[in-house]
Amino acid sequence: MNIIIKKSKNLKGEFNLPGDKSISHRAAILLSISQGCAEVKNFLFSEDCLNTLKAMRIIGADIKIENGLLKIRGNNRNKIKDINSFIYSGNSGTLMRLICGLLSGIKGSFLIYGDDSLNNRPMERIIKPIRMMGGDIKSIYNNGCSPIVVRGKELHGISYQMDVPSAQVKSCIMLASILAEGKTEIYELEKTRDHTERMLKYLGYNIDVNNNIIKMECKGSLYSRDIIIPGDISSAAFIIGGCILAESSEIIIKDVLFNKTRTGYLDVLKDMGADIEIVEVRNLNNEESADIRIKSSRLKSVNINGDIIVRLIDELPLIAVLSSFAEGTTVIKGAKELRKKESDRIKTIIYNLKQMDIEAYELDDGMIIKGCSFKNTKRKVFFNSFNDHRIAMAFSLAGIVFDEAEVIDCGCINTSFPEFFKVMSSIGADIRIK
Numbered sequence: 001m002n003i004i005i006k007k008s009k010n011l012k013g014e015f016n017l018p019g020d021k022s023i024s025h026r027a028a029i030l031l032s033i034s035q036g037c038a039e040v041k042n043f044l045f046s047e048d049c050l051n052t053l054k055a056m057r058i059i060g061a062d063i064k065i066e067n068g069l070l071k072i073r074g075n076n077r078n079k080i081k082d083i084n085s086f087i088y089s090g091n092s093g094t095l096m097r098l099i100c101g102l103l104s105g106i107k108g109s110f111l112i113y114g115d116d117s118l119n120n121r122p123m124e125r126i127i128k129p130i131r132m133m134g135g136d137i138k139s140i141y142n143n144g145c146s147p148i149v150v151r152g153k154e155l156h157g158i159s160y161q162m163d164v165p166s167a168q169v170k171s172c173i174m175l176a177s178i179l180a181e182g183k184t185e186i187y188e189l190e191k192t193r194d195h196t197e198r199m200l201k202y203l204g205y206n207i208d209v210n211n212n213i214i215k216m217e218c219k220g221s222l223y224s225r226d227i228i229i230p231g232d233i234s235s236a237a238f239i240i241g242g243c244i245l246a247e248s249s250e251i252i253i254k255d256v257l258f259n260k261t262r263t264g265y266l267d268v269l270k271d272m273g274a275d276i277e278i279v280e281v282r283n284l285n286n287e288e289s290a291d292i293r294i295k296s297s298r299l300k301s302v303n304i305n306g307d308i309i310v311r312l313i314d315e316l317p318l319i320a321v322l323s324s325f326a327e328g329t330t331v332i333k334g335a336k337e338l339r340k341k342e343s344d345r346i347k348t349i350i351y352n353l354k355q356m357d358i359e360a361y362e363l364d365d366g367m368i369i370k371g372c373s374f375k376n377t378k379r380k381v382f383f384n385s386f387n388d389h390r391i392a393m394a395f396s397l398a399g400i401v402f403d404e405a406e407v408i409d410c411g412c413i414n415t416s417f418p419e420f421f422k423v424m425s426s427i428g429a430d431i432r433i434k
């Protein structure tokens with residue numbers, strides 16, 4: 001499936017978006033091991049999160065979907081089924097890394113595997129701490145990647161200094177700790193997204209978070225409570241980017257996740273001169289959400305590096321596209337983790353920028369992009385998604401400025417934002433599927 005976007009202007013609308021992907025995964029997992037029953041509103045029914053629901057059913061959670069509402073009866077972490085099973089994680093690094101932590105403390109043997117992209121992503125980063133906790137976890141080809149075999153064991157808490165900034169690794173350790181004995185302490189060099197910590201607190205778990213230090217009692221209890229998931233800020237990011245690029249446009253996206261560990265993109269857009277206004281911030285089950293107003297804007301280049309990188313890591317493909325339409329040269333550094341995502345995003349971004357004749361250079365840990373260096377916009381440009389959802393959506397937006405853009409292999413968008421086409425066309429973008 002390919003997406004075609006033609007030059008578009010006058011994008012208008014006021015709407016909500018499906019729930020945040022990171023929070024949806026965590027709601028499905030944590031409510032499945034809580035005591036009691038709870039409802040989740042605005043859960044993201046994308047391929048990644050549906051795979052998480054399947055995995056949680058395998059370990060004994062009772063999950064129903066009624067009129068778009070998710071109802072989960074937790075199995076209480078002490079009564080998880082004793083099973084041997086296969087768990088398919090599809091394209092989702094979050095599911096694979098989080099579930100390996102949980103399964104490590106559950107009786108039984110599990111084979112966890114993913115699609116081609118996921119089976120090539122690094123899993124050594126979770127194997128190491130799980131083994132330190134006493135877990136039995138192995139990459140079956142001994143290459144530090146999935147497929148992974150986990151045999152549940154009695155675990156103990158650890159004191160762990162993170163060596164990569166990763167919320168997935170941090171959450172893997174926290175989930176393993178829920179089933180372990182003792183105490184766990186995690187030290188982060190850079191504070192990554194903190195949704196697991198926030199949701200654990202919301203569900204009554206004994207956890208203490210002080211800047212980059214997390215301390216938790218192991219073997220604590222979780223009590224089911226209803227959760228409303230704010231709109232996915234990483235999906236909103238594409239709609240915001242489209243509105244900025246299109247002439248005479250103004251949209252309002254309501255109830256978008258506004259957690260400071262995720263808002264780096266909005267900060268960078270402001271630095272680039274984008275016309276963005278945060279209309280109202282509210283608290284929703286220990287997370288924040290906001291209404292965001294965006295208008296068409298002329299952008300200027302930025303330098304991005306340091307602590308902000310973890311707060312916008314998933315938005316860098318999009319920032320690269322926006323930088324190519326900005327005045328000046330943008331430099332992105334300190335983003336080596338981009339090479340470990342659904343594709344090597346430094347390579348796939350540079351490849352696609354070149355399709356627009358943009359002067360762009362690959363760095364080991366980032367890139368340099370010379371804004372507005374394309375020769376002309378009165379033509380059709382072709383891009384390759386490399387089966388990476390964020391590359392597909394980011395580059396499709398170039399069609400708003402060029403006469404037309406076609407992105408090849410866009411089925412991957414269903415992993416995170418199946419409503420992308422619907423939302424884009426509802427605000428007036430000229431978008432179709434081929």
Ligand code: S3P
Nearest residue numbers: 022094165166167168169313314
């Ligand atoms: C995620 C954490 C980040 C992010 C990913 C989702 C999560 O990955 O890139 O899209 O939900 O915890 P890392 O933990 O690998 O940085």
